[in-house]
Amino acid sequence: MDTILVVNAGSSSVKFQIFSVEGEGDLRRQIKGQIDGIGSRPRLRASGVRGVPLAHRAYPIESVSDVSAAMGVASGWLRDELRISPMAVGHRVVHGGPDFVGPVLIDHGIVAQLERFVALAPLHQPHNLALVRSLLANFPTLPQVACFDTAFHRTRDAVSDHYAIPHQLYAEGVRRYGFHGLSYEYVAKTLPHVAxxxxxxxxxxxxxxxxxxxxxxxxxxxxxxxxxxxxxxxxxxxxxxxxxxxxxxxxxxxxxxxxxxxxxxxxxxxxxxxxxxxxxxxxxxxxxxxxxxxxxxxxxxxxxxxxxxxxxxxxxxxxxxxxxxxxxxxxxxxxxxxxxxxxxxxxxxxxxxxxxxxxxxxxxxxxxxxxxxIPTDEELMIAQHTLSLLLERPSPGVRHERAS
CATH class of the missing domain: 3.30.420.40 (ATPase, nucleotide binding domain)
Structure with missing residues (x-):
């Protein structure tokens, strides 16, 4: 079964979901979990389809000291106990700055660009990127996709985008970005079905x-x-x-x-x-x-x-x-x-x-x-963007390493 792993890293938790890829690119949520209490009282909790409990266990503090270690615990559990090796990972990245107007496949150059915005989202960006770097180091050919909370707002008119400050600062990236874009994108795509x-x-x-x-x-x-x-x-x-x-x-x-x-x-x-x-x-x-x-x-x-x-x-x-x-x-x-x-x-x-x-x-x-x-579903949006980017890539003869 082909699957996509979606992760959202915070300062003391890593939330993750597994989506299976079915039929003509349809996605079905299979697992929803998180590791919280990182650095204090780490615990893994996860549930399957219709909320069936799959895991609820505690870990020693020293074994889950940061988000990278937490991701290692989660991926080990998925791999060893559930036999799940995702074909790609989709990340929520809070700040994409002026350069990123949509999801992007991640490499070391992209990470370097995104590190420029750590000071603009200090509660989220450092942890988002720490997880990306960890996976790049351990699974260098596993496709990773960054999905930005700022991207949905990047089509706004200039009058909504500017502050009343000299234009040079705007050119340097000091502008009104807007956030929670993945949530708003989901609602915008759901409204035609609801109303x-x-x-x-x-x-x-x-x-x-x-x-x-x-x-x-x-x-x-x-x-x-x-x-x-x-x-x-x-x-x-x-x-x-x-x-x-x-x-x-x-x-x-x-x-x-x-x-x-x-x-x-x-x-x-x-x-x-x-x-x-x-x-x-x-x-x-x-x-x-x-x-x-x-x-x-x-x-x-x-x-x-x-x-x-x-x-x-x-x-x-x-x-x-x-x-x-x-x-x-x-x-x-x-x-x-x-x-x-x-x-x-x-x-x-x-x-x-x-x-x-x-x-x-x-x-x-x-x-x-x-x-x-309308309940939001940012994780589904990330999974859809990740799958779309994978399908758009030239793929003949290319095999991607899985997180195993």
């Missing part, structure tokens, strides 16, 4: 999770988003502040004596819902708390989603639908209800029963715009 009447219209998609952003789609194409040069801008997130006056950064450096490295750590790890609530970056924990600071953090999150919805509706010159996706958007009944209430001025109303049942369409019958919940 063909609005798929080519003006749609706001809210990707609400620990990382959060929103995107304005017109005809299935990104025309504006809330994130910019880095994944700090826009909506408040689990540990990131979202939109903030650059003067705050200058104040932290000049008045508080913080180094650039300390400021970076502060903005990426100690702000957002965590910083505002003083309790947690997890919306589930926050919703269960009665702490007044927690209430403010949730109020702020909902308010900012509504505020940015107005900005994106202006960019679209109207609105035909609103879509929730990602962890909070797919699962939090209360947050969805509060956000729809923020959209009343756009004519949105809620069907409380549909919302409580997590139905796909949760707007009321009198709503001027439909409101949908």
């Amino acid at each position: 063909p009447e609005i798929a080519k219209g003006r749609v706001i998609v809210a990707h609400l999770g620990s990382g959060a952003s929103m995107c304005a789609l017109k005809g299935g194409r990104s025309i504006e988003s809330t994130m910019g040069f880095t994944a700090l801008d826009g909506l408040p997130m689990g540990t990131r502040p979202g939109q903030i006056d650059p003067g705050v950064v200058l104040y932290l450096i000049s008045e508080k004596g913080m180094s650039p490295a300390k400021v970076q750590d502060f903005l990426y790890r100690d702000s957002g819902l965590k910083g505002l609530s003083g309790v947690s970056n997890d919306m589930r924990e926050l919703e269960a708390s009665e702490d007044p600071k927690v209430k403010l953090a949730i109020d702020y999150f909902v308010y900012r989603v509504g505020l940015h919805a107005g900005m994106l509706a202006a960019a679209l010159q109207g609105l035909d639908a609103f879509v929730f996706t990602a962890g909070i958007g797919e699962n939090s009944i209360r947050i969805r209800a509060r956000i729809v209430d923020q959209l009343r001025w756009l004519g949105a109303t809620l069907n409380p029963i549909g919302n409580s049942r997590h139905m796909r369409l949760i707007s009321g019958s009198d709503s001027c715009i439909p409101v949908y919940v």
Whole structure:
């Protein structure tokens, strides 16, 4: 059975999925797993088709000290116990910079180019690339494909792409990239099947999770988003502040004596819902708390989603639908209800029963715009891109090493 391995590496976890290649290039998810607790309490958890448990085991700290070691454990388990040797690996890479407008086959030169953007996505890029380098070293002929969270937004108009700074900086790559592109791409491709009447219209998609952003789609194409040069801008997130006056950064450096490295750590790890609530970056924990600071953090999150919805509706010159996706958007009944209430001025109303049942369409019958919940599937998008690139390659007489 030909399979594709999809991986998404973070600082303390490696998530992976196995897709089988069937028929005329159809993909079927076979395994979903992750190794988390890297460097502290490592454990492998995996499930198969329909959620059947396949593994749940712990490892000594010293045996899984970094993402490369975690990938070694996962690939060893796949190979030795399940007899799976993937034909290719697809990676989520957060930042592709100005040069990469679509998925690309990885080699050492590509890795060197992508390392330039580590400082622009410090929570993700170093770990994405560490895994790529490990596989290049151990399986040099195994095809690897980088799929970028920035690529979906690279077709936007220049007016959406620029900051009001000298053009030389834009030429160097200082521009508004946008992120969560794999998620938005999946939603854009799913909408014609869910709601063909609005798929080519003006749609706001809210990707609400620990990382959060929103995107304005017109005809299935990104025309504006809330994130910019880095994944700090826009909506408040689990540990990131979202939109903030650059003067705050200058104040932290000049008045508080913080180094650039300390400021970076502060903005990426100690702000957002965590910083505002003083309790947690997890919306589930926050919703269960009665702490007044927690209430403010949730109020702020909902308010900012509504505020940015107005900005994106202006960019679209109207609105035909609103879509929730990602962890909070797919699962939090209360947050969805509060956000729809923020959209009343756009004519949105809620069907409380549909919302409580997590139905796909949760707007009321009198709503001027439909409101949908569409679970995202970034891993499927990565698998599809990986397979597409493999099929496009000239292949006569070429054999690829498998991860065995």
